[in-house]
Amino acid sequence: MDYSLKDLRNAASLIQKSVFGKKSEYQLKFNHEADGRWYVDFPNWPFDHHNLMMVAGADELCAILSDDGMEAHVSVIPASQKEKHEGYAELCRTDHSLTGGAHYEVRGIDGFNRKIWLCPVTLFVLGRYPAYIYIKKTV
Template identity: 30%
Template sequence: MNRTFRFYKTEEQKWFVDLPEWTKSVVDLEMVEGADTMLDKVSGNKNECYLKMSDEPIKGADRMKLVKDRTNCQLGGGDYIMETYKGKAFNHKLWLCSVTESVFGDLPEVIYVDYPVKSDQKD
């Protein structure tokens, strides 16, 4: 799976992933437990950003490595470490909920992250 996702921050300062195909509660799409602060960083503290994410290697991409699988726990999803940000050491801990499993079809051992520049966004 290789897809570009839009993330947006609400007036309440909560981050969400934009998944138009999601039919369950929008609350499930909130980015929390470190994913929110990672998005603050990659967005440059703006209210929107785009991330190209893949379970297949992307040349020059950063990596989020699975460190704890929570699929058999109440929370679901998994704990990840974002090892680098734009090639520099970052080692940021974050939790990605079970929506990750729906998007990828499973819980990837590694998620590759790249930062496409949209026409309305500067790098």
């Protein structure tokens, strides 16, 4: 993985936008690709595509949130404290490290009773590893 200075500048710009341009809600799309794996749809991602892969339970969650097995559209609300969001499942952070990602316990999705791991790409999307993440399947 050799990255150019241009790649690193692009990445810094993406992080800056996510940290300083925080939203209260995000609309994310996940794709089930030809290799049989799920990936977050992140246009203009400056690094290797495999960094966007959903693994360690996040892939199984994408499959559950998908209507057709090919795409999952998800509304995401990051929160620093526990909140009530009608119709949303709750992900509660159990541990995290800056470069090691974060583990979340998933609550409120029938038939899905396990922790998932979210990789450091989360920092590019949400700007942090929120204490709570609320998710809901959208069309």
